[in-house]
Amino acid sequence: MEQRERPVVETRVAVVGAGYAGLTAALELTDAGVDTVVLEASDRVGGRTLSELRPSGVRVDHGGQWVGPTQHRLRALAARFGCATFPTWETGRHLEVWHDGTRVGYAGAAPATGPGIPEYERITALLDRLAGTVDVDSPWQTPRFAEFDGHSAEGFFRSETGDEDALRRLALAVQGVWCAEPSEISLFHVLFYIASAGGYEQLMETRDCAQDSRFTEGADGPARAVAAALGDRVRLGVPVRAIRQCAAGVELSTDRGLVRAERAVLAVPPTAVHRIAFDPVLPAARRGWIGHSPMGRVAKVHAVYRRPFWRAAGSSGIATLYGDHPVGVVFDNSPEDGRHGVLVAFVYGDRLTRWAALDPDARRASVLAALVAAAGPEAAEPDDYTEKVWPQQEWTTGGYECFVTPGGWTGHGRQGWREPVGRLHWAGTETASVWNGYIDGAVSSGERAAAEVAEALAARAVAAPGPAAPGIMSSRHEQHR
Incomplete structure (x- = not known):
């Protein structure tokens, strides 16, 4: 035939x-x-x-979800097609939960005082200054390029301070932005990324920064x-x-x-x-670049409630957790109309690897325990619960982006990054x-x-x-x- x-x-x-x-x-x-x-x-x-309309009628974003005021290209694309946005919910006081159980409430971008804050602020200010030297269009032209790329972020942090609380803060910052551990990521890539965003604060904060707004109909x-x-x-x-x-x-x-x-x-x-x-x-440069660019490890977990109960207690629903919980960060991800309450929990890096190996009931129980720590006992009983474990997705195999390991930029960046x-x-x-x-x-x-x-x-x-x-x-x- x-x-x-x-x-x-x-x-x-x-x-x-x-x-x-x-x-x-x-x-x-x-x-x-x-x-x-x-x-x-x-x-x-x-x-x-990836957005999903849940049975409750609430749309949740399983992947990237925010847009900031300086993200002009995305905003222009959204405007062309009439895609509306609304401000991220952040009404009330934020919360830090420490490894020893200490709970610290605060208003504004960050606590004024607390464990490790002076050293954390000193080192992040240094990161900003170093990022100011980065050439984002031709990164290999950056002064001290090879030196920075030869170190991991963790190596740099530990060379700067022995304050374990400051190191915990810096580690969670790396996990939250790159979905990786500080030991895995090139210091130069951290600096390049900060420069590409216009500053460290742009990456970390909500209002007028990267987490400023969300899309009404999903990202x-x-x-x-x-x-x-x-x-x-x-x-x-x-x-x-x-x-x-x-x-x-x-x-x-x-x-x-x-x-x-x-x-x-x-x-x-x-x-x-x-x-x-x-x-x-x-070419070898392109293959080498790919080999130095692993995908981040992250899961997003949404818990949907009848109402945003945490606001009645004066809480914003935004929390950072430094203890043994699998969850590192919690946000109020409620819809624009506010008729339902939604908390989103992020599981990053090594914690994701351990948590994803648990059975579904154990994963759920551990996340809800973290939400109780962040928002109170009512968080234990959501009307709806859904997980998205990005390393288990067939075609993306991780999220939200690849990061570059030490030596990747110097070894392969010039010809391997985006050269046709x-x-x-x-x-x-x-x-x-x-x-x-x-x-x-x-x-x-x-x-x-x-x-x-x-x-x-x-x-x-x-x-x-x-x-x-x-x-x-x-x-x-x-x-x-």
Whole structure:
């Protein structure tokens, strides 16, 4: 019997990944009249954002969720599609729960006094000063680049102080932002990330900072709106298994056939690139960069209540926990109308590894115990409870972003970070210079990759005017060969 050949899709640009980076790249190219197809392995768009409408009628964000006032690209994208935001709930006093059971309430950004605070503030101010020297567009041009990249964050912290309480505060800060342990992450990457956000406070605080606002219809709302505008250009459930570059263009092998294009944008986490076979193989610098860029370890757990009971007691529902609880940070994640109360608990790093190994009942009991410590005894009995353990997700395998281990930037950054490889261009929040690791960084990376592609296509058109190269068609269609 004659074997039927695989169906072929021909387009000018193929985008791999329908998170914010891939969707933005596709939108930019489509707006410019460039025929584009988006290939997404999972059955949804949004990447590392994911909202869910629970049976209670409350929408929760399982992934990235916040937007700040200086995240201009994400805000502009949301405004284009009419996606509304509302301020993060923070009414009342915040709480610290220490390893010895001490509970400290405070108003404002941080306690005025407390264990380890003077040393913590001194070291974070030093981080800000050092971050001010970072070149976010060409990081390897930063003074003391190799020195900083040769140390872990923990090594730097311990060289600066022996105050264990300050070290606990610094460790939780690293866990909360990078979903990693201080021993795992390059000091330079910490400095680069601070610089990309515009300062340490921007990463940590709520009002006017990274955690300022949330999306009314969920953080994947703008992504869903972009996908709707792109229509059938977005193909879901189409994992890319192999990519071959040749003189005529790029051929992508998927479970549903072949896609042929002039250029491709890979808008997936660095760790996901491992799952694609490349011909020719990727350069050593790119492979080395991927090897030094593990995904963070985090779970988000939402507990939904009939009402935000903690506010009646003068609590904001925002807490940091330094003890043996699996939970490190708690936020009030209630919906905009405030009719239900929602607490979200974050489990990070090594604590996530231990907690995820427990059975479901034990995981739930340990998280609810932490919520009781943070918000009071009523937290023990939610109407709804849901977990999202990001390292267990098939296509992302972690969250919310990759971080860089010591030596990764110096060894592989210059050629491996986002340098195009032939006809392949790289997008994703990890490739952003501004708000690296955030949704805004994903959007800007998609814009940058689209601009690279458009420039390359224009240069080719000038160099070789006339019909498109064999096998590459100027308008999209499908055919069976």
